[in-house]
Each structure stands twice: as C-alpha cells, then as structure tokens.
Amino acid sequence: MRRYYTIRDLADLFDITPRTLRHYEDVGLLKPARQGAQRLYSERDRVRVQLILRGRRLGFSLPEIAEMLDLYDADPTEITQLREVIRRGNEKLRQVERQISELEALREDLIAMRNRLEQVLQEKLNTSEGKGCSD
Amino acid sequence: MRRYYTIRDLADLFDITPRTLRHYEDVGLLKPARQGAQRLYSERDRVRVQLILRGRRLGFSLPEIAEMLDLYDADPTEITQLREVIRRGNEKLRQVERQISELEALREDLIAMRNRLEQVLQEKLNTSEGKGCSD
DNA sequence: CTGAAAACTTACGTGAACGTCAATACGGTT
DNA sequence: AACCGTATTGACGTTCACGTAAGTTTTCAG
Structure with missing residues (x-):
C-alpha cells in the first residue's frame, strides 16, 4: 500500500x-x-x-497493449465516442477469444503427442521387459 | 492432395x-x-x-516453435531420450495452459470493461432521454 | 532457341523492444 | 563541503523476424 x-x-x-x-x-x-x-x-x-x-x-505488441489500456481507462464524453470504444473493445474481445481457441487446439495437439509418446514408452518397456524379448 | x-x-x-x-x-x-x-x-x-x-x-518465437515441432516428430530410440522428450512436452503443455489462463483473465477483464461501458452508455441514453433531463 | 517469368543466393536494411554506455545531475550522509 | 549511490537524458548497439534489392541461374511457353 x-x-x-x-x-x-x-x-x-x-x-x-x-x-x-x-x-x-x-x-x-x-x-x-x-x-x-x-x-x-x-x-x-x-x-x-x-x-x-x-x-x-x-x-x-506494445501498440496493441496501448489500445487495450486505452479501452481500460477511457471515459468518453460523447455517446458516439462511447459506442466506438465499445466497438473496439468487442473487437479485441473476439481477437482474444480466437487466440484462446488456437491455444486450446495447440494444447490438444500437445496432449495427443504426449499420449502417443507415452504409448510408445509402454511398448518399449514391455518388449524389453524380460530382457530377451522372447515370446 | x-x-x-x-x-x-x-x-x-x-x-x-x-x-x-x-x-x-x-x-x-x-x-x-x-x-x-x-x-x-x-x-x-x-x-x-x-x-x-x-x-x-x-x-x-521461432526457437520455441522449433522445440515444439521437434516434440512432434521425435522418434527416440533410447528410453532415456523418450522420457526426456515426454518431460519437455509436459513442460510446454504446462506453459500453454498458463498462457490459456492468462488469456482467459484478459478476456474477463475485457468483458468487465465492456459491461461497465455499456452501463455508462445506458445511463447517458437515459439522462438525455427527454432531451431536458427533467426529473 | 529465345525471351520472359520465377526461383536461387548473397547481402544489406528495417522496425520493434529493449540493452548498454557515457556524461551529467541530484539526493542523502558523514 | 565532499562523496557516493541512484536517476536522467541522449545516443548508439543488438536480436529477432523478416523485407528488399542485386545479380545469377532455371524453367518453360512460344
């Protein structure tokens, strides 16, 4: 404080x-x-x-961040300006939501990859289980 | 194709x-x-x-992307290497999930800001409703 | 075969986001 | 008053991710 x-x-x-x-x-x-x-x-x-x-x-980018901060502490007098600020805010919001979707897709990809590798690992552990891989 | x-x-x-x-x-x-x-x-x-x-x-960054692509088409022979790849993959996964959290926080901020501005807009519309703002 | 279009290499340029260094200037302590 | 640490203002340097321009093949339609 x-x-x-x-x-x-x-x-x-x-x-x-x-x-x-x-x-x-x-x-x-x-x-x-x-x-x-x-x-x-x-x-x-x-x-x-x-x-x-x-x-x-x-x-x-810093300019993009500036835009968002401008939205944050905007105190528009005119109704027209106010609507414009809201419009830009919604636009940014949609952009952020798209980015979340893409990140979630990336997360799914990473999870799928991990599962695949985990499975390969299990197989390797099984085949080398008896050290001679017989039967 | x-x-x-x-x-x-x-x-x-x-x-x-x-x-x-x-x-x-x-x-x-x-x-x-x-x-x-x-x-x-x-x-x-x-x-x-x-x-x-x-x-x-x-x-x-491009190096970060390279890391992830390496994870993608890694086909490690040794079990030790395989575990290492899985470990790095999980690390990236956690990073992505943190990033998702931060983006969701940003989304909440943007939504809160929009609601606030919408409210201000409604108030402005109401006070200028009868053009003279009487009563 | 020829000429234009497209691709190649090499190399220097650029904008963003700082890093780094030099030369002051200022503030508190002894 | 002298000193030391921190802050300030230029100003040039650096890394990343390409842009751009020059000069040289390569490819392909006519």
Whole structure:
C-alpha cells in the first residue's frame, strides 16, 4: 500500500530493468509523475505495468497493449465516442477469444503427442521387459 | 492432395512471402526437398508451415516453435531420450495452459470493461432521454 | 532457341523492444 | 563541503523476424 515507487522499486518488483520502464514511457504506455526530474510511479502505474507485462507474455505488441489500456481507462464524453470504444473493445474481445481457441487446439495437439509418446514408452518397456524379448 | 508445392504455392496458400519460407529454412524449421536448386515442399512441409504460423500468432518465437515441432516428430530410440522428450512436452503443455489462463483473465477483464461501458452508455441514453433531463 | 517469368543466393536494411554506455545531475550522509 | 549511490537524458548497439534489392541461374511457353 505504499503510495509511490521509484523506478527501481518497480523494476525489481517485476524483474525488469529501469530502461524497460522508460521505454514504455517513450511509447506512451506510462506517464509517471515527476518530482524534479525523477519519476514517481503510482499504484495505478504499477497496475498498468502489470497489465503491460501480461500483454507481452501473451504475444501482443506494445501498440496493441496501448489500445487495450486505452479501452481500460477511457471515459468518453460523447455517446458516439462511447459506442466506438465499445466497438473496439468487442473487437479485441473476439481477437482474444480466437487466440484462446488456437491455444486450446495447440494444447490438444500437445496432449495427443504426449499420449502417443507415452504409448510408445509402454511398448518399449514391455518388449524389453524380460530382457530377451522372447515370446 | 497435390504431392508437391513450389515455394510460391505455399506462400500464396498462407499469404506469406517466399522469403519467409526461406527464413524458416535458414533457422532449421523446414528442410524441403530439392530438384536441382529449387525447393519442393511436401504435404508434411505444408502442415509444418501451418503449425509455425499458428505458433507465431500465439506469440511464440521461432526457437520455441522449433522445440515444439521437434516434440512432434521425435522418434527416440533410447528410453532415456523418450522420457526426456515426454518431460519437455509436459513442460510446454504446462506453459500453454498458463498462457490459456492468462488469456482467459484478459478476456474477463475485457468483458468487465465492456459491461461497465455499456452501463455508462445506458445511463447517458437515459439522462438525455427527454432531451431536458427533467426529473 | 529465345525471351520472359520465377526461383536461387548473397547481402544489406528495417522496425520493434529493449540493452548498454557515457556524461551529467541530484539526493542523502558523514 | 565532499562523496557516493541512484536517476536522467541522449545516443548508439543488438536480436529477432523478416523485407528488399542485386545479380545469377532455371524453367518453360512460344
């Protein structure tokens, strides 16, 4: 519940480097407060970093992550803008769901492969069971 | 059911460039047959390309994809090696399952955000309902 | 056989996402 | 005030996954 983090605090917290945080700032993903020249990251910044890193692990580019974060803290005044934000959100949602489907397919493939190999293993163990493989 | 594909056939089939296929060969993901200097891709090569591209869409690096493809067509002689392949396969499987969990968390986040925005939209529509927002 | 299309090799270029290094600048301690 | 550790701003370097361009065969329709 500390109110603020230095750049090193946050870096250590997520096992990244300060350079990475500055880079995220360069591309507009973070806008930490400053006291003088020093960056002061808030709790909200910490959460954003967490979301950014999750996005990276899932294979999204920084611009894509920016889109999603924009959805997150969008507070549109105009109804037209609001509808647009919802539309983009639904689009992202569909993309994520497609990705889940593909990942599940990959998981099925890996499971099938494992089963196949397990079976081969059992066969090998059986044939070499009596050491002479007679009968 | 064509037996062979030229590099352009495969490129067009997956909407990629020949350069991409040569690159996958450079890094050891493909080893197409040759007639002279020309590459001839088999049905098996086509399937591998499909798997490679799925891996890319899911955010895996080419080396990571190579690992998984190695698991796919591994035919280990020694039981020790076989166990090792199974172990690596299970490891990848767990990684994929973690990734699925994270994606599902992201999906939940997106859904929550959409619901929130939908609600804001409804409120906006209601307050501007009678155009004067009386009572 | 010829000429165009397509494939090949070689090699340098590129955008994304940082890494790394140099040169300050600033903050707290003794 | 001097010192040391940490932060900051450039700015160039690096890896990955190809893009792109040049120059050279190879293939194939006419």
